[in-house]
Structures are given as structure tokens and as C-alpha cells.
Amino acid sequence: MATVPDRAANRLSTLKERAAIIQATRSFFIEQGFLEVETPVRIPAPAPEAHIEPEPAGDWYLQTSPELCMKRLLAQGYTKIFQICKCFRRHERGERHLPEMTMLEWYRADAGYRELMADCEGLFAALATPERIAAMGGALDFTPPWPRLTLTEAFRRYAPVSLAEAIVRQSFEEILVSTVEPRLGAGSPVFLCDYPASQASLARLHPDNAGFAERFELYCNGVELANGFAELNDPAEQRRRFEHEQDLIRTFGRTPAPMPEPFLDDLVRMPEAAGIALGVDRLVMLLTGASSIAQVVAFPPERL
Amino acid sequence: MYTAADLKKGLKLEIDGNPYIITEFQFAKPGKGQALYRTKMRNMVNGNMLERTFRSNDKFKKADLEERTMQYLYSQGEEFIFMDNQSYEQIHITREQLGDCINFMVDNMDAQVLLFQGAPIGVTLPISVTLRVIKADPWAKGDTSGTDTKPVTVQTGYELQVPPFVDEGDLIQIDTRTGEYMTRVKE
Numbered sequence: 001m002a003t004v005p006d007r008a009a010n011r012l013s014t015l016k017e018r019a020a021i022i023q024a025t026r027s028f029f030i031e032q033g034f035l036e037v038e039t040p041v042r043i044p045a046p047a048p049e050a051h052i053e054p055e056p057a058g059d060w061y062l063q064t065s066p067e068l069c070m071k072r073l074l075a076q077g078y079t080k081i082f083q084i085c086k087c088f089r090r091h092e093r094g095e096r097h098l099p100e101m102t103m104l105e106w107y108r109a110d111a112g113y114r115e116l117m118a119d120c121e122g123l124f125a126a127l128a129t130p131e132r133i134a135a136m137g138g139a140l141d142f143t144p145p146w147p148r149l150t151l152t153e154a155f156r157r158y159a160p161v162s163l164a165e166a167i168v169r170q171s172f173e174e175i176l177v178s179t180v181e182p183r184l185g186a187g188s189p190v191f192l193c194d195y196p197a198s199q200a201s202l203a204r205l206h207p208d209n210a211g212f213a214e215r216f217e218l219y220c221n222g223v224e225l226a227n228g229f230a231e232l233n234d235p236a237e238q239r240r241r242f243e244h245e246q247d248l249i250r251t252f253g254r255t256p257a258p259m260p261e262p263f264l265d266d267l268v269r270m271p272e273a274a275g276i277a278l279g280v281d282r283l284v285m286l287l288t289g290a291s292s293i294a295q296v297v298a299f300p301p302e303r304l
Numbered sequence: 305m306y307t308a309a310d311l312k313k314g315l316k317l318e319i320d321g322n323p324y325i326i327t328e329f330q331f332a333k334p335g336k337g338q339a340l341y342r343t344k345m346r347n348m349v350n351g352n353m354l355e356r357t358f359r360s361n362d363k364f365k366k367a368d369l370e371e372r373t374m375q376y377l378y379s380q381g382e383e384f385i386f387m388d389n390q391s392y393e394q395i396h397i398t399r400e401q402l403g404d405c406i407n408f409m410v411d412n413m414d415a416q417v418l419l420f421q422g423a424p425i426g427v428t429l430p431i432s433v434t435l436r437v438i439k440a441d442p443w444a445k446g447d448t449s450g451t452d453t454k455p456v457t458v459q460t461g462y463e464l465q466v467p468p469f470v471d472e473g474d475l476i477q478i479d480t481r482t483g484e485y486m487t488r489v490k491e
Contacts, residue, residue: 051338051360091309091360092339094331173337174357181334199336217335227335252361 014296018284021127022084025104025280028126029082032119034106037081039069045260049201050248053090054257055099061257062088065277066105067202068263071231074109074273075266082106084280095292096223099301102280107231109271113214116228116276117191120218121146124189132287140220141188148216149184150194158183167196184219192217201241203229218278220286228276235267306364308341316348316367319356323348323367323420348418349425367420371428374417376409384409386417386424397424407462408433408480429480434489435459440472 030036046054046064054061063069066083073081087103108115121144128142155163158180166172184190193216197205200213215229232238239259246256284296294300306317315326328344341358348367358364374386374395383396384406395417399406405415405427416428439457453465458476466485470476475489 049336051333051336092331092333094333097331097333173334173340176334176337177332177340178342178357195335201336224335 011295011298014284014288014290015298017132017288018296021284021287022102022280024127025123025283026084028123029106032080032122034080034082035078037070037073037078037083038085039063039066039073039083041086043069045258045263047202047260047263048242048245048249048256050245050252053254055088055090064089065103067275067277068260070105070107070275071270071273072263072266074107074231075268075270078107079109080107093301096282096285098281098293098297104278104280104283105275107273107275109273111272111274113193113216113228113230113274116274117146117148117216117218118144119276120189120191120226120228120278127283127287135289136221136286137289139187140185143188146189146191148191148193151192151196152194154180154184154192163196167198172196172199181219181224182222185221185223189218189220189225192219200229201245202232202238204232223282223286224279225282225286226276226278228274231270231273231275233267233270233272235264238267239264306366308339308358308360308362310364311341311343311358316369317345318365318367319345319354323369323425324354327353348420368422370419370422371416372419373414376411376413376415378411386415386427389414395424397427401425402427404483405429405480407460407483408435408478409460410435431481432477432479432486434475434477435462437466437470437472437474437476440466440470440474442471 026036041063042057042060043063044060046061047068049064052064054064065087066085070081070083082105084102084104086100088100090099092099106119124142133140152163155166159166159175160179161169161175166175184192194206194212195215197211197213200215203213203215206212206214213229217224218226242259249256281293281296284290285293288296290296306315311326311329313326313329317324324345325348326343326345330342331339332342333339339360343356343358345354345356347354373389375389377385377387377394379385382399384399384402385394385396387394401424408429413433414430417424418426418428435458437456438459441454452468454468455463456466456470457463464478464483464485466476470488475491477486477489478484479486
């Protein structure tokens, strides 16, 4: 068992790495011509999402993601923006979850989800130095392009039932977590693409196949790192999906937050765009070889 | 009632009419999907393991458990009679429920009795007990190695390894969690 000074020394070296990774991430986006923005952390109306519970803060809420405010900036004419900020999600605490986490989000106007995948590959070219690859155990190859695997294909390869059947049986999450995820991104990172429309409340549907959304997740070593998609910019459809999410929230016995009306108003003016959220704590976990998210923050909630 | 958010290692809950203690717990949440609470639990009555995955909206009954201090009075065949130190109520506990405790029990000793819905399901003894050695080989004169041990039998019939200087008639302290010798007690 590690002694207390050992643990403190480990934390210090991890926190130094964390700072270096965040600085390198910031430099990468600035060099790529993105504008760093800051949007309010405390907001009156987070995006209604059935399975994400916002933390109340007075009459408002702490953001679960900066997504809505960043898309409103796109609607105002910003074209390439990024933000590194704190997000809060109630009751989320596990080996890979913190109720307060650091999120990196970036958005591109006039772009699709494929451009975001290229951004991810570029970001890792900047972050995955030979020393860090060695710290990770040396088994991952970050040379682009990384494989793109559709969710349908991933279930066909790794799951006991098809994607369609898993959804009908309401065991989609369970099978994804227990048998699919652990096998994703073993030799190199992988993009898991094209989620069922029911699993993407803010994403645009596939132009050729309306049953699927243009959404992807980035996996590395079995860990979900990022979630990106082509943004839905149809306010009427977005309202319908939000109302559906609010209905689900009510069936779960919770009271939904108010409808984010200013966002829906601005959505009319939002160009075609794509955006992505990447968990910075998990990124640091990956690049430092940490096994638990608590190891990569100064204080996990249990130590406060 | 507990909700899924209360689940953690060590929590005791009732599942299908039995008390369980969570021994392993994992929170998982794929993307924008539902949270999954993957648990492994031990049945507190028969020790069987159970694996279950719960979702955010699941609710659980708290296991109706109570621990009371009771005095061990005497045994009667396969049954062991304890008395509640507060209510003076007497209860019967079987040999099977006592498990290894049986090796360390002496009359009038206090123990913690765990009750599920009012019925005893387990006993916890004090961490150490003092028992008399009733059978031991004499210490061979001249044996100064000090590292050897020898087997002795204590008053409950339990056999254990002790340092060679322990003699028949000595009192020794035993760790009830491991069943091992701790020290010799001066009278």
C-alpha cells in the first residue's frame, strides 16, 4: 500500500501533467484558429435531457454542459469556438465519473461530424507525446486515421444481440457498457458512429437514414472520451425533442427545468454546425495511465 | 427506501425478502444513456453471492437489521441460548448460524447478535477472547529456537498453534477474527 507521502507525490506529478495537458490543448485550438470563449456556469435553463440531472443553484442551475450558450454564439456569427469549463451532473460518481467535471467543448460552423473526428486526431497528435504513450503502457497507436465503427457494426461484432433488438428489449445501455465498450479502442482510438435517433436529443438525423443520428463517441482503452455530433438546427424539431425529454423527466418523478426559450429562438439563425464535448478528467486519466478519475483531480468530492 | 443514488459498498438492503450487503459497486453511464449501477452482493443469511444491475429509477427496501448485545448462557444440543442484556428475552441460535464463533464461546460472554426482521442471522464476538489451555505438550527443555510453535487445545475444544512456552492450565488471548494466538495472560 502506498504511504501518504507517496500518494501526495503521485498527485503532485499527476496534477503537473494535468496542467501541461490542458495548456497544450488550449494551444492546439488557438493554433487551429479557434476562439476561446467563456459562457456562464449558472444558467436558468439547461438542455432537458432525461438521464442528466442538473444541480440546482438558487432559482437557476449549474450547467450540465456549455452546449446551448456556445450554439447561441454560433447563431451570432462565431465560426470556430472552444471552451474549457466546469460542468455539474448530480449523482454521477464512479471510477470514471465526477459530479463536478472539467469539459472541453468545441464547435465549428459550416462543418459536419467528420471534421470533428479530424480535430480529435489532430489534438492527440499534439498531446500523445512518446513519454505519455509510454506512461499509458505503450500499447496504443495514435496514428490517424482512427477506425470508424458504426454502432450497428459494433453490436454485430461484440454483442449477443443486434443493436435494434437491444433497443427493443431496453437493454441498450446494459449491453453497451458490459460487452461492447470494454472492447473499443484497444489498439488505437476508435470512433463509434451513427447512434440510434432515440439516443441523440440535440443531434441532426442522418440525411440518408433517419433512424440514425450523425453522432459519434470517441473511445480509447474502453473508455468513452468524447461525444460529438452534427447539430440539429431546426427549432421546431428541437422543441419537440426537448418536450419529449421533459416528459421522460416527469415519468422519472423529477421536475423538468424550464424550456430554454432564448436558445430555441436563436437556433433559427444557427448555421450548419458540428460540436463535441470531451471529458478533460478522462483525457488526463488516459494520458497519465490513471485507473480512477479521483487520481487526476486535486480533490475528489469525498475529500472535501 | 433507498434510491439507486444511495447504492455503495457496504450498504445493506432487502432483495426478494433477504438481507444483502453490497460488496462491489460500479457506476457506469454510457454517453447520454441511463445510468447503470452494477453491484455484487452477499446474502447475509446464507452467504450466497448475487450480481445485479440497477437503474436510476429503481428503489430498494432498507434491510430491517438490528444489532443487540446479548449474553451467551448455555448450549442445548445443536442450539445455543443467548439472553438480550436489556429485555432479558432469550433466543436460540443454531450451530450453523454461529459458524466459527463456536470455537471461542464461553458461558456468560457478551456478543453482538445480528437480527433480520427480529430473527437472529449472525453473531459477532469481541475481537479477542481469553480461554484456558486444557491440553499442551510440555516445553522441551533446551529448545531455545523461539520460532517454533506447538499445538494446544483450549477449553472449548478448539486447537491452535502457540509459542512453546505456553503450558497446560495457562490462560491465552485469541483473535476471534483469525483464530490465532495473541498473547499469554498472567493470572
